[in-house]
Amino acid sequence: MDPRAEAAFSQQQDRITNREVYDPEQPEEEKRFLRQEYRRLIQQTELEHRAELQRPDSEGVLRNLKRAGELIGQVKQTYEASLDSRLLVLSADINHEKARKMRVEHGAFDSEDYVARLVTVMGGRQAAETAQGAAESLQQMDWARLGRTAGAYMRCVPAADFILGPISLEQRSRNVTRTGQRNVDRSAAASRPVELTGDEVQRQENETTKNVMAIAVLLEKVGPINLFEFIINPHSFGETVENLFHLSFLIRDGKATIDDESGEPMLACCLPPTSDDYQRGLTKKQLVLELDPPTWKVGCIMHGDASMRWCLPLAARS
Amino acid sequence: MTLEMNRKVKDLVRLALAAERQRVPLKREDIAKKVLKDHSRAFRVIFEKTQVQLRRVFGMELVELPTREKAQQIGVSAARRAAVHREKTSTNTFVLRSILPAELRHAELIDWGEDAALMGFSMVVLSLIYVNERTLSEERLHHYLRKLGVTERPHPQLKSLEVALMRMVKIGYLDRVTSSGDSGDVSAIEYRWGPRAKVEMDEREMADFVVKVFGDQAPADLVQSIRRASGVIDASTA
Structure with a gap:
């Protein structure tokens, strides 16, 4: 092979198998360390601090992302890279929810406030004064009264109590008897096969x-x-x-x-x-x-x- | 109208009322099997005549349920879901809907009997979903309901949180969407409006109900903020 072409080939090969980006022979300890770090970050983000991170002033997500930014430089294989992207997706989700919450704090609809008003409407506050525990008082709230109010805002139809069972029920029972009869008929009509005895074979x-x-x-x-x-x-x-x-x-x-x-x-x-x-x-x-x-x-x-x-x-x- | 046709219209009215009593949607094939029998091609005619009777005598009408939204990835925005949802085919499944004018409904003349408590509960759950861009994670829903005294423990009017929610799913008020996480570890559950809710609930009336709950203390722009919270972006409120 032409020495110049050979040099170009090895250069090309070096570029493809750049050990800086992808290294199939990365030492096992390095990989283990990276996985451990990523898993810690994911777990931290996912479970323990989910609620806390959603507070507008929380810096948790940013801190974890910065740490991930440092780690990614050492990532040389696909598995560790996928852990990195999982952390990214998770962080994006949390920030999305955080953004939603922020709107609430700028005068938009507040579900928590709505729930509190529902408690008032259903008499949860008054009940709290007479009942012993808070949990018990909540259970005494009048859902039926709220339901009667709600009935005006939905196009639900009242149950027709004058109906004596659906039509389908009558039919089903009739079907059952019919199949029963058919079974009886079939068994009666079944004829025994003619048995050939030795004599008859002889006679034929x-x-x-x-x-x-x-x-x-x-x-x-x-x-x-x-x-x-x-x-x-x-x-x-x-x-x-x-x-x-x-x-x-x-x-x-x-x-x-x-x-x-x-x-x-x-x-x-x-x-x-x-x-x-x-x-x-x-x-x-x-x-x-x-x-x-x-x-x-x-x-x-x-x-x-x-x-x-x-x-x-x-x-x-x- | 021939005698036989008259008979079939009456049968269908009765079947519709009976199905609604169980809150079971009525399928077209059931109508064909139980009412039309050998005259399944007369469906259109009988159906239209039945509608006339239902409207005039009972103040109700049969409405076809919308197609269920396909199992989609959780977290897809309401606007995008609406776009996907546009291409629909008929479900051939019907429920009864009241056509009483709002004034009559607000007079609260109807005795809802034992349904009242569950109706109140349904309205609360559906409105909470509505003001959270029309999807609510199970976690958040349980959180709100706990504050309203509905928990896993036995409840005097609603039996329990699980029973009440399952009943709503069965009736068709709720869609329970399950999706397993990318890595298959934690499965997330979300609630959305079911097909029946889309038939029975009107977005404007839903907002009116929430305003009614706030009562005298309702802020002036409450209706607009409710609309925004539902994920509707329109020029007049933005």
């Missing part, structure tokens, strides 16, 4: 098997037949799905077969493959047959009339 399984058997018997009687003609119930999409569901068991077991060589899915009964057939390389396949309401509707149009015959037995079952 039997139901499926029974339906599969019924379909096998039916197919044997009517087949071979068009698949859709066989399963479609033109009155119920749901039952059509059920029919297909039960039929799928027969297909899986190889007891029925779908042959679409003719272009139509023809459904017929057949003998299930034997274990020999499997050994000869027969593999199982799966396929998904989609049956949605649009398909069902097309099926109804094409096969609805014809399928009526076959589906009736199943419909009657449900």
Whole structure:
């Protein structure tokens, strides 16, 4: 680096970290001393001498500020500086109040005088002659009488004693009963969930098997037949799905077969493959047959009339 | 006026009187819920007709409470607070106010019953706040009230200093403003006029009351000095 630039840099650095103004390595004792002094001044100003300092002739605030002026020269860190400003703010507050008080003494309104007159008006002076203690006499002052006078100077409304309770109260009680009833109703209407016993679960399984058997018997009687003609119930999409569901068991077991060589899915009964057939390389396949309401509707149009015959037995079952 | 409307006006008059009996401000939503019910859009119409009845029969009217002054730093001058306070929104909260002319009120015909003592106390507290630039530290207020025999000890008419002041805050005569000092050590409490006081009290009448307390010995320029003490700076009195 150019020696001249270097000199300028260190000068700049010196200016920024001027130890006269800010010293991060100020000795601990110095700081402790400053804090102690400031705290003493603040406490003195704040608590002990607050009332005394407010007297116009009091020099207390000025004295404390002078002392703070001496101390600030030694302050090198932020914490001590904040204590200094706290003292300043406090002193400003006190002087503000002092200024307010001074106005009083120059013929402006005097609250103390006003309070004294209130005591007279409320009969505090007369009471003092009869009662034993001063405190007791003050308690006997007639606030109600002052209140009656005050009533003329404020736009307060007298309480309407002829009112028999607010409207809101009636309504609230009505609300309470209504919620009560609602609760009762709800508990009565609540129905117990149907409990399934082992028997019923068993029976449902039997139901499926029974339906599969019924379909096998039916197919044997009517087949071979068009698949859709066989399963479609033109009155119920749901039952059509059920029919297909039960039929799928027969297909899986190889007891029925779908042959679409003719272009139509023809459904017929057949003998299930034997274990020999499997050994000869027969593999199982799966396929998904989609049956949605649009398909069902097309099926109804094409096969609805014809399928009526076959589906009736199943419909009657449900 | 239809029968139903008539009914609703009567209900609202009754509700307003009942709320005022408890010295509870009436909220617009309560009016909608308890009086208007399904006709909440008729608020304006019903409200105006109710005002007519209240004024003519009872000598009262419903007045909307001013917005509460936002919690501000203690010591901000009254003039500056007034400037900040100007932008206000509606509170939709109402109290009843007497519209009896001053002559009738001064005849002292109304039986205030048990309210009288607290009214006297309220007037004293509010006037003391008024003549101290409209804010009074708790310390100073307690100091004045001690001189008037109201202390923490049980009081025959006002129960106690704490009870009476709390009642005033609850009614809405007083705002109790708390602010913790910068360093969070000593918290200062100040009292100011609450929203109801601003509705019920008139500054001129407040000054008249203080003059009345001074009686025959009132100095000639007392009204002006009261105005100055309230923090109002105007050319005619300066």
